[in-house]
Amino acid sequence: MTSIVSRHLFGPGPTNAYPEATEGLARPLLGHLDPAFLAIMDETCEWLRAVWGTAQNRTLPLSATGSAGMEAAFVNTVHPGDVVVVAVNGLFGQRMCEVASRCGAEVVAVQHRWGSPVDPERVVAAHPAPAIVAAVHAETSTGARSDIAALGAAVRDAGDALLLVDAVTSIAGIELLADEWGIDIGYAGTQKCLGVAPGLAPFTISERAFGRRVERPRSWYLDLGLLGGYVGDAGPGPRARTYHHTAPVAMVSSLHAALGRILEEGLDNVWARHAAAGQALQDGLEAMGLELFADAGHRLPELTTVRVPDGVDSADVRRTLLERYDIEIGAGVGEFAASVWRIGLMGPNASPDAVALVLHALGDVLGRPTSG
Numbered sequence: 001m002t003s004i005v006s007r008h009l010f011g012p013g014p015t016n017a018y019p020e021a022t023e024g025l026a027r028p029l030l031g032h033l034d035p036a037f038l039a040i041m042d043e044t045c046e047w048l049r050a051v052w053g054t055a056q057n058r059t060l061p062l063s064a065t066g067s068a069g070m071e072a073a074f075v076n077t078v079h080p081g082d083v084v085v086v087a088v089n090g091l092f093g094q095r096m097c098e099v100a101s102r103c104g105a106e107v108v109a110v111q112h113r114w115g116s117p118v119d120p121e122r123v124v125a126a127h128p129a130p131a132i133v134a135a136v137h138a139e140t141s142t143g144a145r146s147d148i149a150a151l152g153a154a155v156r157d158a159g160d161a162l163l164l165v166d167a168v169t170s171i172a173g174i175e176l177l178a179d180e181w182g183i184d185i186g187y188a189g190t191q192k193c194l195g196v197a198p199g200l201a202p203f204t205i206s207e208r209a210f211g212r213r214v215e216r217p218r219s220w221y222l223d224l225g226l227l228g229g230y231v232g233d234a235g236p237g238p239r240a241r242t243y244h245h246t247a248p249v250a251m252v253s254s255l256h257a258a259l260g261r262i263l264e265e266g267l268d269n270v271w272a273r274h275a276a277a278g279q280a281l282q283d284g285l286e287a288m289g290l291e292l293f294a295d296a297g298h299r300l301p302e303l304t305t306v307r308v309p310d311g312v313d314s315a316d317v318r319r320t321l322l323e324r325y326d327i328e329i330g331a332g333v334g335e336f337a338a339s340v341w342r343i344g345l346m347g348p349n350a351s352p353d354a355v356a357l358v359l360h361a362l363g364d365v366l367g368r369p370t371s372g
C-alpha cells in the first residue's frame with residue numbers, strides 16, 4: 001500500500017476541502033431516491049441559489065466536474081448555426097469556443113490579452129445579434145477578474161442575447177450576483193472556492209434561457225429537461241422524482257455540508273476573507289520583489305499569478321515546494337507555462353496562516369526570506 005500524503009493545495013484547484021465537506025463525504029450512504037437524501041438534495045439546491053445569487057428554480061449540482069457544466073451550458077442552449085460570441089482572455093474562454101463549436105455554434109471569439117479583463121464594449125460590438133454571449137468571470141489560467149455586471153448590462157442594452165457565464169473559480173470566493181447581473185446560464189465547480197472535492201458542477205439557468213433550450217440535446221446525460229424530473233426543480237406542482245442517473249450521493253452530502261458552513265459564516269464574510277488573503281499574498285509577493293502577472297485593479301484574490309524571476313527554473317521551484325513544504329502551486333498556462341506561477345488561496349486556504357506559510361516557503365526556496 002502506498003502511504004497517505006497530505007499537501008497544502010495552493011494551486012488553481014483542487015483546493016483543500018473544508019473539514020465539514022470531508023465529514024459530509026464520510027456520512028452513511030443513502031439511496032438516491034430516499035426521502036432523507038432528497039431533503040439533502042433540496043436543501044443543497046436552495047443553498048446553491050444563495051451562493052449563485054439567484055432565485056432561479058433551475059439551480060442544481062450536475063454530476064461531473066466544472067467542464068461538464070460548460071458542456072451542459074452549451075449543449076442545452078446552442079441550436080445549430082446560432083451565433084455565440086465568446087470573450088476569450090485565457091484558457092477557459094478558449095475552451096468555451098471549442099465546446100460551443102462542437103455544439104454547432106457559429107463562434108465569434110473576441111480575443112483579449114491574457115491577464116486582462118473582458119472588455120464589454122468590444123464583446124457586444126463583435127456581432128449585431130448573437131444568440132448567446134459567453135464569458136469567464138474568474139479566469140483561473142491568468143488570475144484576471146472580469147466585470148460581469150457591466151457585461152450583463154451591455155448585453156441587455158444591445159439586444160436579447162442570453163448571457164452565459166463560467167463561475168467555476170468565482171463562486172463562494174468573490175461577489176457573484178447572477179440575477180442582478182443578468183446571468184441566464186451559469187456553471188461552476190466544487191473544488192475551487194467552495195472547498196469541496198472535484199466532482200460536481202453547480203449549475204443555474206433562467207426561465208428565459210430554459211424556454212429557448214434545445215429540446216433534444218445531443219447529450220442525454222446532461223439534458224436539463226430530463227434532469228429537472230429528478231431534482232424536482234420544475235416549479236410548483238407534484239414533485240414526482242424520476243430516476244435519470246444515480247446521483248453521487250456522497251458528493252452531494254459533502255457539498256451540502258460545505259454550503260451550510262459557508263452560509264453560516266456568511267457570504268459577505270467569506271468574500272471578505274478571500275479578499276484579505278489575496279491582498280496579503282499579493283502585497284507579500286511584491287514586497288519580495290516579485291512581479292504580479294494579471295492587470296492591477298483586475299486581480300482575483302483567490303488565484304494570484306506571479307512572474308517567475310529571470311534565471312529561476314519554474315518547475316524546480318514547484319518541485320522543491322512540494323518536497324520541502326508539501327505545498328502545491330500551479331504552473332502557468334499556454335505560452336506562460338514556464339514564466340508564471342499560479343497560487344490559489346481558496347475555501348479554507350483563504351486564511352492568514354496559509355498566506356504566511358506560502359510566503360515563507362517561497363521566500364526560502366527563492367532565497368528571498370520574508371521579514372514576517
Ligand SMILES: *Cc1c(COP(=O)(O)O)cnc(C)c1O
Pocket residue numbers: 013065066067068092136138139140141166167168169189198
Ligand atoms: C477549473 C475550471 C474549469 C474546469 O473545471 P474542471 O472541474 O476541471 O472540469 C472551468 N473553468 C474555470 C474558470 C476553471 O477554473
